[in-house]
Amino acid sequence: MKISRELSDKIQKVIDEFVADSELFLVGTDNSEEKVDLRKIAGEINTLPIAFDWFECWGITPSKEIILFKYEKPYLIKTETNQKIINMVLSDTAKKYSELKELMPIRNPESIICPGCDGTGINKEFAHIEVLAKSIRCNCGGVGWLPSADQKYLYF
Numbered sequence: 056m057k058i059s060r061e062l063s064d065k066i067q068k069v070i071d072e073f074v075a076d077s078e079l080f081l082v083g084t085d086n087s088e089e090k091v092d093l094r095k096i097a098g099e100i101n102t103l104p105i106a107f108d109w110f111e112c113w114g115i116t117p118s119k120e121i122i123l124f125k126y127e128k129p130y131l132i133k134t135e136t137n138q139k140i141i142n143m144v145l146s147d148t149a150k151k152y153s154e155l156k157e158l159m160p161i162r163n164p165e166s167i168i169c170p171g172c173d174g175t176g177i178n179k180e181f182a183h184i185e186v187l188a189k190s191i192r193c194n195c196g197g198v199g200w201l202p203s204a205d206q207k208y209l210y211f
């Protein structure tokens with residue numbers, strides 16, 4: 056994806072700040088008790104970590120590519136192609152880093168309001184239980200809408 060030099064520089068600056076932060080950011084790997092420092096990995100693969108799973112994480116690169124990587128070498132970096140996941144990561148990035156708010160995904164004519172949350176980003180089933188509402192993501196990833204009504208986006 057072609058993005059402006061200016062935006063690319065902004066993403067790079069946030070990555071550099073994340074990597075330079077002196078506070079350890081420990082994450083676990085699936086075949087070792089040992090924890091690794093996510094800031095070190097972020098520096099090695101020049102990626103800003105955004106959305107976390109157990110042993111892997113989605114992040115964004117300075118070229119606005121969304122990748123999934125594991126916490127241990129060789130990190131098994133995979134380019135994310137599912138638009139629903141891409142939107143989730145972009146939305147999380149824009150919410151978390153105000154200087155990157157222009158990354159917020161924009162709805163297009165095919166996109167639909169998410170049936171799981173009616174557009175709020177919080178799954179209806181869990182909305183009344185605060186701890187679950189915060190910890191369990193809606194199928195839309197918290198974006199509130201889906202890229203289209205295609206079956207592949209309707210479920211996890």
Ligand SMILES: [Zn+2]
Nearest residue numbers: 169172193195
């Ligand atoms: Zn939703």
